[in-house]
Amino acid sequence: SAESSETLFCPISDTVAAEIFKKKPRSRHHRWRCAEVTFTCPEEALCQHWVSSIREQLAAIASRPKHLLVYINPYSGKRQGKRIYERKVAPLFAQAGVSTHVIVTERANYARDQLKTGAELQKFDGVVCVGGDGMFSEILHGLIWRTQIDGGVDPNCPEEELIPCTLRIGIIPAGSTDCICFATVGTNDPVTSALHIIVGDSQPMDVCSVHHNNTFLQYSVSLLGYGFYGDVLTDSERKRWMGPARYDLSGVKMFLTHHYYEGTVSYLPAKGIMGTPRDAARCRSGCVVCQHNRQLLPEKAERYEVDEASESDSEWRTLRGKFLAINAASMSCACPRSPKGLSPAAHLADGTTDLILVRKCSRFDFLRHLLRHTSKDDQFDLAFVEVHRVRRFCFTPRHCQSDSDLDLRENGKHQIFSQICRDHPACGCAPAYSSWNCDGEILNHTAIDVRVHCQFIQLFARGIEEPKVFEELPNPCAI
Ligand SMILES: Nc1ncnc2c1ncn2[C@@H]1O[C@H](COP(=O)(O)OP(=O)(O)OP(=O)(O)O)[C@@H](O)[C@H]1O
Numbered sequence: 405s406a407e408s409s410e411t412l413f414c415p416i417s418d419t420v421a422a423e424i425f426k427k428k429p430r431s432r433h434h435r436w437r438c439a440e441v442t443f444t445c446p447e448e449a450l451c452q453h454w455v456s457s458i459r460e461q462l463a464a465i466a467s468r469p470k471h472l473l474v475y476i477n478p479y480s481g482k483r484q485g486k487r488i489y490e491r492k493v494a495p496l497f498a499q500a501g502v503s504t505h506v507i508v509t510e511r512a513n514y515a516r517d518q519l520k521t522g523a524e525l526q527k528f529d530g531v532v533c534v535g536g537d538g539m540f541s542e543i544l545h546g547l548i549w550r551t552q553i554d555g556g557v558d559p560n561c562p563e564e565e566l567i568p569c570t571l572r573i574g575i576i577p578a579g580s581t582d583c584i585c586f587a588t589v590g591t592n593d594p595v596t597s598a599l600h601i602i603v604g605d606s607q608p609m610d611v612c613s614v615h616h617n618n619t620f621l622q623y624s625v626s627l628l629g630y631g632f633y634g635d636v637l638t639d640s641e642r643k644r645w646m647g648p649a650r651y652d653l654s655g656v657k658m659f660l661t662h663h664y665y666e667g668t669v670s671y672l673p674a675k676g677i678m679g680t681p682r683d684a685a686r687c688r689s690g691c692v693v694c695q696h697n698r699q700l701l702p703e704k705a706e707r708y709e710v711d712e713a714s715e716s717d718s719e720w721r722t723l724r725g726k727f728l729a730i731n732a733a734s735m736s737c738a739c740p741r742s743p744k745g746l747s748p749a750a751h752l753a754d755g756t757t758d759l760i761l762v763r764k765c766s767r768f769d770f771l772r773h774l775l776r777h778t779s780k781d782d783q784f785d786l787a788f789v790e791v792h793r794v795r796r797f798c799f800t801p802r803h804c805q806s807d808s809d810l811d812l813r814e815n816g817k818h819q820i821f822s823q824i825c826r827d828h829p830a831c832g833c834a835p836a837y838s839s840w841n842c843d844g845e846i847l848n849h850t851a852i853d854v855r856v857h858c859q860f861i862q863l864f865a866r867g868i869e870e871p872k873v874f875e876e877l878p879n880p881c882a883i
């Protein structure tokens with residue numbers, strides 16, 4: 405009788421593929437590809453039995469999503485989002501039996517607003533965004549907001565214990581920076597991300613809430629940057645038509661302008677935790693530092709009391725000065741521009757953020773600091789740079805000590821003058837204020853209060869896998 409064969413869908417990493425097929429691993433680490441493995445057996449009935457058993461086993465894995473809500477931003481990055489999804493991702497979802505409800509966004513905040521109020525979320529196992537960090541931010545805001553309102557929690561209160569979101573978020577990278585995807589997967593490759601979604605991976609992630617007085621402003625998972633990165637973002641928004649290259653042009657421009665800003669930073673150091681921002685070790689798949697530090701935090705009710713106690717214990721530290729940049733990196737912020745990131749030893753899910761203060765220095769020194777983001781040298785090993793691992797911090801710009809100053813400034817006057825100064829750096833008048841870059845969005849307040857919420861959301865990812873040495877791999881024939 406004729407032999408029967410059936411091809412099964414099997415995502416594997418390059419290194420495992422190399423071991424199975426005895427090829428050399430490809431140089432671009434962390435990419436996953438589909439491989440076809442054909443099994444043959446002498447009887448068709450037996451073959452069908454195998455196929456249906458394997459399908460049943462796969463369907464029984466509860467962590468694998470079966471129904472996904474997908475939002476595509478058609479204007480992300482090089483405007484390839486729709487094409488990337490249709491050509492590279494949709495066929496994989498179909499092959500893996502994942503059903504989808506796909507929505508192409510019609511305007512900015514379309515996805516966020518739908519998730520906040522309209523979308524019926526009960527029937528989905530996760531929400532996927534096709535786009536960049538801004539699109540991810542929309543999904544994050546929609547889901548967090550919806551969860552708090554449904555649970556009766558007031559997001560405007562900075563002390564409120566937020567309710568974590570249960571729906572996982574998937575990112576199909578199609579943006580300009582793709583920092584969140586890169587730092588959680590190790591590459592910004594749509595096929596790899598689709599496969600992590602299909603196999604149902606989970607990666608917890610910290611979320612910072614940002615408040616001004618008692619008003620909620622925004623959530624952040626990657627970079628909160630005042631000074632250099634705030635100015636780069638403000639300038640680059642007017643060059644959106646250039647696509648991803650806008651950041652390079654604005655980066656050079658803002659480096660040459662060399663503005664510094666005065667202000668006061670207060671922070672609550674993360675005490676008793678494992679890890680420091682100067683460690684050589686990195687946050688990797690199954691990170692023990694993240695697991696350990698999560699366990700240090702007491703459960704909900706007690707945690708609130710402990711935070712209150714430590715804050716009143718005056719463990720807060722305060723620094724004043726002139727800063728070229730104030731950055732809070734809740735994760736490494738690794739991206740194709742800087743594969744080691746703004747804070748290479750930061751952790752995805754340890755309940756802390758790395759507060760990096762770059763004080764006023766010469767252009768030459770600032771360039772040394774920036775260039776070290778792209779080399780092996782330590783960007784913190786410079787006299788004008790300091791870094792602290794913190795649970796919470798506040799910033800107040802120098803000219804903003806009272807509420808009345810604040811209202812005047814934020815209602816336009818400051819915006820107009822700082823814009824004139826930015827556009828005409830030759831006027832010699834340095835602007836008093838920068839803006840906060842919050843995961844690629846500009847905040848419209850400069851005095852902010854930031855608090856880290858440990859492991860607040862879950863992504864369809866598994867963290868960056870350490871490349872394995874060949875000999876360490878099990879022999880597939882022996883399993
Ligand atoms: N249909 C749409 N039309 C215009 N803007 C949109 C639309 N859908 C989403 N947006 C907005 O586009 C902005 C940029 O999107 P996104 O982050 O996906 O791309 P990017 O800026 O190129 O990438 P990155 O954030 O990685 O730098 C987001 O702020 C998002 O709110």
Ligand SMILES: CCCCCCCCCCCCC/C=C/[C@@H](O)[C@H](CO)NC(=O)CCCCC
Nearest residue numbers: 537581583626627651655737742774777843844
């Ligand atoms: C003169 C040579 C200088 C070389 C310096 C390279 C330093 C690169 C560090 C890159 C840090 C990226 C941090 C990520 C921030 C994202 O949340 C945000 C949203 O996508 N992207 C930007 O704000 C876009 C920010 C782009 C900054 C360039």
Ligand SMILES: [Ca+2]
Nearest residue numbers: 610734751756
């Ligand atoms: Ca963190």
